[in-house]
Amino acid sequence: MTDVSFAATAPTYVSKIGIKAKDADLLSSYYQDVVGLREISREGQSIILGAGETPLLEIEQATVRADDPQSAGLYHTAFLLPERADLARWARRAIDKRTPIVGASDHLVSEAIYLTDPEGNGIEIYADRPHEKWTWNGSAVTMATEPLDVGNLLTEATAQPWTAAPDGTMVGHLHLRVGNAKEAEAWWHKELGLQTVAAYGAGAVFMSTGGYHHHVAANAWQSRGAGRRDNDRSGLAWAEFSSADAKEEREIIDPWGNVIRIVPAKA
Template structure:
């Protein structure tokens, strides 16, 4: 697919995210109705959602799972990157008109983002990047912030006859994944040494943002609520896996980060 967002064109990018759910249908219905993802396939207790024909989210249901503990290692949020700022404006107007509950809205300098939580507590970010030529770098570090989103300015992107939001645009991708970890410095070392990522910004040992190919971040890792967390308990809802697409990979591999989060690497198609 041509003209994908920059995040999906780097040597390594995010492919899909896997979620473990107690009520997979309820969770899937949320992503379909709120984000406009499409159900691409279903088999047994697994449903796969995406945008166009691009798979983005795999939800596996196990009713016996315990609820995720937000103080443990696991998923902080899955970030769905829309192709343009106008797409984000259209979704935002849709959210206002249909009164979709949101957790927050931020201007990160490199991007504009709105945050939600799915029915089983998994964090979601819906965002659009600013043009890369407008990002500011301090040496190798990209300048990011958490400022208030100017919603009125964002909605101002839309004309009076702009089509309503119906579904996630075809070129929507998972731009980045943000993880909860026990120690951000250990996470940084693992992602650099095991996956070849570059550090793009570090926040005082509490959070780190890493990427491939100069993107602002494909992976975030923080210990804001999970400092000192040990290995993830696998009988809980939440993160199932993070899938990376690598232009250098020739076969599928899988490994686990220091907290047991499964990281898959697949050859980029």
């Protein structure tokens, strides 16, 4: 990447997501056709997708039951586009193709459009506003969920149509379903050194490193009291984080069975 998003300048950030699929080819087609990722390679039963030459999503064919939205697991994977104009071009194409969406929000720090893939995995496509314009109150960043001004966004669309996720696209953040947001907050603080930047009562927490608005969110909106995730469910297989503090690769598991891989940051 030549222009690195602010999210990736942090000491620890999301680098890749792995999901288990009942039909990996179907999901691969969706993430290519709708999200704009491209197939980079295939390894055994897995399809690796990314932007440019950067792998972002690994889809593993597995014999699994459908995900349970009231259990712990993946709430959504958030793909961060480099520029607002990229989001505008994506939105223009989505409108032209009548792509089903489940929401569109202005979060003050970012603008986002939400989807659900054919196996129920949540997706966010978003672009950040300049981080210099975010509002902070001490260690807390001001975020909201307001309607997205789609008309204003589309004024950024260029004459060049959307064809694929551009170089520099990354997984900006990971949003998880957990049984207890406060317990998740303590775990991420201890295990990866994330700091809390926002919370919504006892139901959701947003955390990051390096002054980003959030690299990880955890909510118990649908999954309050959930125990460990069933291994034979589709959905999240693992999440990979790049860390400047990591000396070697390691794997840890959160209280709900979500697998977190930590890899050393590339120089």
